[in-house]
Amino acid sequence: MKIIAYLYSDPLLEVAPNQEIWGLEINQVYQDFGKHEQLEQLIADCQQDKPDFLLIRRLDELGKNISIISDRLAQLESLGIKIIATEQDYNSFQWEQASNFDFTYNNDLKLNLSRLLQQIQVSSQSIRLKQGHARNRLKILPPPGKAPYGYRRGQDKYIIDKSTAPVVKDFFERFLLFGSLRGAVRYLEKRYGKKISPSTGRNWLINPVYRGDLKYKNKDLISNTHTPIINREEAAQIDRLLRRNSLLPPRTASAPRSLAGLVICQQCQLTMNITRVTRYKKNTEYLYLRCHSCPQNPKCKAIAYPEVLTQTIEKICAELPLAVAQLNLPDKTALEGALKTKVKQKQDIINQLPTLLKTGILDQETAAIRNYKLRTEISQLEKKIAQLPPGNLQAIAKDVSLPQFWLDLSESERRFYFREFIKQVEIIRENSQLWKLNLRFIF
Incomplete structure (x- = not known):
């Protein structure tokens, strides 16, 4: 038994599939990209050496319109080849089986093929629309739709x-x-x-x-x-x-207090909320950290917020430089240099595309696809460069290890810088009155 397969893919819309997707032992696979040259070769070869089965994914891979698909389908089946569409409900060897049964069953099979062809005809407009969008991508044009707020659409780019x-x-x-x-x-x-x-x-x-x-x-x-x-x-x-x-609890990112969402109780492992207490008819307010849902009995006692804040500043000034010094940071200069070298190599290839196009080595469509792919790869490399850690982290740690730096900040500014370095502030209770802090840094 001889089995062959045919694969067609539009390079504008999809990546070429692997030839071993069938799950069967195939004698020969014919594969086309954008054109149907190998399909014509397949038909010619079948006239010389007829296979038993032809596997395709979908009937629409046989041509660009219903007329071409129907003609090629009829041509192949007239040779006695049994066609199976693996992603559609179609296999032509049922026609032979149907000949041994009643006329109604045969009509059902014809109706099934007719329905498939109608579906292909309906989807062809959607495919043409996707191809148009794909061609615009190759030209690096903005996607369809309204420009984002802050921009307006120009002739070929956002302005x-x-x-x-x-x-x-x-x-x-x-x-x-x-x-x-x-x-x-x-x-x-x-x-x-x-x-x-x-x-x-x-x-x-x-x-x-x-x-x-x-x-x-x-x-x-x-x-x-x-x-x-x-x-x-x-x-x-x-x-x-x-x-x-x-990583922070909901809404704490915009909370007015700098320690909001950072402090947890080591005993009950719950985030400590900031509670504001005022005295009747007086402007004085008192801030406390407490666990509202504490499961302990008796519940963990509240702690004055200013005391925790003062100790946090003292601890970060003392421990941050030491923690940064122990980091085994990668050599940013070397990493950045290696990534930039790859970017330059890909940019050099892009610069060569006009010459390859002019000499006829590449056609217009292939050059556009290659240019598009190289630019997406460059974008990925540039994203990695932007995500590299700062190379001057030790100098930054030295600058922010002065208590006066933290005391001169407003609560919202202090909240910003705390979260740049601190992942968690842990309250460790020694007894009902005594406690200490443990800082967990973000790196």
Whole structure:
């Protein structure tokens, strides 16, 4: 028994499938990319040496329209070849089986084929639309739809909207300054009257368009396609802040107190909440840290917030430089140099594409696909470069190890810097009155 298979893939829409996807021992696999040259060869070979079975994934791989598909299907079946579509409900050897049964069963099979061809005809318009979008991707054009707030559509790229871009820029700067998404959203409404939801604000923070990049529906990213609103360093810091805030309890990222969400009780392993207490008809307020859902009996006692804050500052000044000194940090210069070398190599290949196109080694479509793939690879490398840790961490640790640095900050500013270095502040109780702190740094 001889079995052959045929694979067709549109390079604009999909990656070429592996020839061993069938799960059977295949005598020969014919594979086409964008054209049907191997299919014509398959038909010619079948006329000389007829196989028993032909495996295809879908009937629409046999041609670009219903007429061509029907003609090739009829041509192959007239040779006595049994065709099986593995991803559709079609196998032509049922026709022979049906000849031994009644006419109704045979009609059902014909109806099934007719239904499949109708489905292919309906989906062909969707496929043509996807191909049009894919061609636009190869030209590095913006995806369809309205431009993000802060931009407007140009002829072949996004252009900064001078009336709305300053609003977006101020939103990013506010988030970078205080590390609070909800705080930046409230600031935007108060300052500009621009009301957005926190989810929209988060989408702004992670949207590649504001970083000068394009991200398509297939998740491919192309960098440096238009003028950015924020630079690479700011984008990397935003990503770091978002990762850090995701580890904190809900809403504590924008809490007014610097230790909010950071302090846990070692005894009950619960986050300690900040409680505000005032005296009747007096402006004096008292702040305490306590576990509202403490399972202990008796419950863990509350601790004065200013005392915990003072000890946290003392501990971070004493322990941060030592913790940084013990880190085995990779050589950022070497890593960055290696990544930049790879970027340059790929850029050199892109620069050679016009010459290869001019000499006829590559056609227009192949050159466009190669250019697109290289630019996505460059974007991935540039993202890795931006995510490298700061090379001057020891110098930063030395600067922030002075108590006066922390005391001169406001609570919101102190909250920002605490979360840059501290993962958790653990309260260790020695008895009902005595306690001490243990800092867990983020690195």
